[in-house]
Amino acid sequence: METLRLALLLSAASAMAAPPPAAKPSADAVAAVVSFRDPLQWKRSDYANSMGADPVVSFAKGSERISVYVYGAPGSAYKTPEDFMKGPAATSMGQAPARAGSARVAGRETAVYRRSYPLGDDDPAKPEAGPARLGEQLFCVLPPAADGRFAVLAHDQNRPLPGPSSTGGGVWKAFLKSVKPAGPKP
Numbered sequence: 001m002e003t004l005r006l007a008l009l010l011s012a013a014s015a016m017a018a019p020p021p022a023a024k025p026s027a028d029a030v031a032a033v034v035s036f037r038d039p040l041q042w043k044r045s046d047y048a049n050s051m052g053a054d055p056v057v058s059f060a061k062g063s064e065r066i067s068v069y070v071y072g073a074p075g076s077a078y079k080t081p082e083d084f085m086k087g088p089a090a091t092s093m094g095q096a097p098a099r100a101g102s103a104r105v106a107g108r109e110t111a112v113y114r115r116s117y118p119l120g121d122d123d124p125a126k127p128e129a130g131p132a133r134l135g136e137q138l139f140c141v142l143p144p145a146a147d148g149r150f151a152v153l154a155h156d157q158n159r160p161l162p163g164p165s166s167t168g169g170g171v172w173k174a175f176l177k178s179v180k181p182a183g184p185k186p
Contacts, residue, residue: 029055033070034106034142034151037178039171042066050077065156066175072149081141081150089152090139092116100138105153105176110140119158138172145181153179 027046038044042059049056053075058067069089071078078084090097090113097113104110116134139154155172 027055027057029073030057030068030070030151031182033145033149033182034068035180035182036068036175039066039175042171050075053077061171063158064169064171065154065158066172067154067156069152069154070149071152072144072147079148081144084141084150084152090115090141093118097139103140103173103176105140106142106179106181110142112138112140114138140176142179142181 029048030046039059039061042061045056045058045060047056047058048054049069053073054077055070056067058065071084072080078087078089084090085097092098092115097115100112100114102109103112115137117137118132119135120132136157137154139152142151142153144150153176155169155175
């Protein structure tokens with residue numbers, strides 16, 4: 001009897017000490033702003049930044065990534081598209097993003113921008129290795145929904161490219177064509 005009581009006390013103590021299960025990020029917040037078709041055979045990840053205020057749906061294959069970021073909710077890192085365009089997620093080490101053309105997204109012609117970012121794989125102890133290697137991102141910003149939230153669609157090349165690409169890969173282009181604003185049509 002004493003052994004059973006001790007086992008129950010230990011079980012209750014370990015249950016109380018265990019942290020609550022972490023909430024799984026949901027793509028529902030992204031789906032409330034924009035809909036799209038998942039790229040075939042790309043690995044999907046759903047997560048959130050800014051303590052849950054900025055949901056993300058991301059697809060990866062090799063060194064490429066296609067992501068949908070939603071900003072503008074309370075607590076978001078970026079309240080407006082203008083804030084986003086000035087922030088580190090859109091700039092190239094402080095420089096404004098370069099215009100890289102346009103694409104048809106969500107039924108309208110949308111500006112596509114290019115930015116570069118350090119890959120972080122250089123060794124600062126070996127400065128003779130040369131400048132930091134840069135990855136490339138193409139992105140576009142969709143107009144805000146009625147509640148102020150807006151989506152940023154991005155295509156990352158997490159490897160240095162021999163030359164700048166102007167429009168991204170075929171999967172990126174197909175992804176952009178599949179994007180539609182969520183909810184009723186304006």
